[in-house]
Amino acid sequence: MYHLPFISYFFDRFFMKYPNYIIAFACLCLLASCTKTESTTDPQSNTSDTEVLAKTLNLPSEPYNYSNITLPNHFQVRPVQDANNTPSTNPVTDLGSTLGRVLFYDKNLSANNTIACGSCHLQSKSFTDPAQFSDGFEGGKTGRHSMSLANALFYENGKFFWDERAATLEDQVLMPIQDQIEMGMTLENLVPKLQALDYYKVLFRQTYGDTTVTTERISKSLAQFIRSMVSYQSKYDEALNGQNGPTNPGANLTGLTTEENLGRQVFSDPARGGCAGCHSTDLFIGREALNNGLDATTTDKGLAGVTGLATDEGKFKVPSLRNVALTAPYMHDGRFTTLEQVIEHYNSGVKAHPALDNRLKAPGTNQAKKLNLTAAEKTAVIAFLNTLTDNTFINDEKFADPFK
Known part of the structure; x- marks a missing residue:
């Protein structure tokens, strides 16, 4: 019957003499409690x-x-x-x-x-x-x-x-x-x-x-x-990174071969390949759906199937050419199995569709433009496109x- 007053007396005396010990003990208890609740374990399954x-x-x-x-x-x-x-x-x-x-x-x-x-x-x-x-x-x-x-x-x-x-x-x-x-x-x-x-x-x-x-x-x-x-880690990117500043598409990049540099020039030059007109920036990607003259008459309405506009017939999204050497077959219907076939389409095979993009028309006409690239130029363009392969990616x- 008398032990409780004694414990109370002892605790009061101890606290008055060693207050810091009591505070430290309380903090440790609180910290232990907090640590216990911060768990990544499912309380129902006890599995982390x-x-x-x-x-x-x-x-x-x-x-x-x-x-x-x-x-x-x-x-x-x-x-x-x-x-x-x-x-x-x-x-x-x-x-x-x-x-x-x-x-x-x-x-x-x-x-x-x-x-x-x-x-x-x-x-x-x-x-x-x-x-x-x-x-x-x-x-x-x-x-x-x-x-x-x-x-x-x-x-x-x-x-x-x-x-x-x-x-x-x-x-x-x-x-x-x-x-x-x-x-x-x-x-x-x-x-x-x-x-x-x-x-x-x-x-x-x-x-x-x-x-x-x-x-x-x-x-x-x-x-x-x-x-x-x-x-963003292809051979082409490494070559650009090695330059001291912005480069002109017509200038040679130190990290590319002579053939690859020629391909880059043909790709970029509107008077030769002109590919960069639709595949823009160093990402070689489009900004909108285009008709690239795959067919003279529409076989797949493309964008027109969404908008209902005849002027959108045969228009399709223009994807990035990054890693294009890996992404065969090509086009929305996979009709081309090689890059050589793709290049030859733009060189001599574009059809004069009513919705054909103006960049693929002969100047002042509604007829498809012929690029008349040489065999060496076509091979060079493909060599350049191969520099866009990113093996790290x-x-x-x-x-x-x-x-x-």
């Missing part, structure tokens, strides 16, 4: 985030750098930066792109778990398909060739697909998932399907703060990953399939 992800995925302990890459000076110039189509509502982040990478390669996004985005966009081929038309989830074929995704970030008008029917990349990434030939899924079924997968619980929480899967979050993450696919682990 790392363990959950490691069961299915090969991901680094720290996310790869997608958001803060150091681009060369020729990527920093105004014409290139002005073409950046990243919306303010969806900047590229490391965690968002990591989630996007997993979604991109996940066959669970198709109705029967057989097709992923990465099935038709192969990293080794600069994220296009070596087949003329891609296989869908039930074996059907796509209506057009799979387009390379490299440097999609810099397509100025921000529209996607060959016919530019997607107003933004965020819109585009959801369309193949729902296409009844490509992946055959509905967004209503996709959300709970992904929600049930443990690794998405971790990835969505890490990226967005909670485990909720939504179509908007799927869209944003996929778009971030694709915008992070910037190719096509082998970079951060763009590779993360599934075990």
Whole structure:
């Protein structure tokens, strides 16, 4: 009955004599409590985030750098930066792109778990398909060739697909998932399907703060990953980086061979190849859909199928020529299997379609222009295009399939 007053007396005396010890003890207790709550372990399964992800995925302990890459000076110039189509509502982040990478390669996004985005966009081929038309989830074929995704970030008008029917990349990434030939899924079924997968619980929480899967979050993450696919480490880039300042397209670059420099000059000179008129800047990418004279009469309406305008018939998106040596077959229908065939089309095979781009017409006429390139010039252009191959890009682990 008398021990409580004694303990109280002892504690009061101890506190008065050693107040700092009591304060330090209290701080240690508080710190221990805080440390215990800061856990990456699922309290229900007692499994850490790392363990959950490691069961299915090969991901680094720290996310790869997608958001803060150091681009060369020729990527920093105004014409290139002005073409950046990243919306303010969806900047590229490391965690968002990591989630996007997993979604991109996940066959669970198709109705029967057989097709992923990465099935038709192969990293080794600069994220296009070596087949003329891609296989869908039930074996059907796509209506057009799979387009390379490299440097999609810099397509100025921000529209996607060959016919530019997607107003933004965020819109585009959801369309193949729902296409009844490509992946055959509905967004209503996709959300709970992904929600049930443990690794998405971790990835969505890490990226967005909670485990909720939504179509908007799927869209944003996929778009971030694709915008992070910037190719900038080719032989051509190394040659430009070796210059002391801006270069004239007609000037020789020290890092290129005589033939490659000739090809660059023919490519850039409006009086010779004039390719740079449509494939502009050092990204060699278009700004809008164009009719390049593949057919005299329309076989695929292209942009006109979206706008309904006859003046848009046969117009298609102009992709980047970065890694073009890897992306055969060529054109929206994959009709050309070699770069030699592509060059010869522009040299002598352009058809006089009513919507033909003016740069491909003979001056003062509606007839197709003949370039009359020599055999040496055509070979040189191809040699130059080969300098745009970026082996670092096509082998970079951060763009590779993360599934075990």
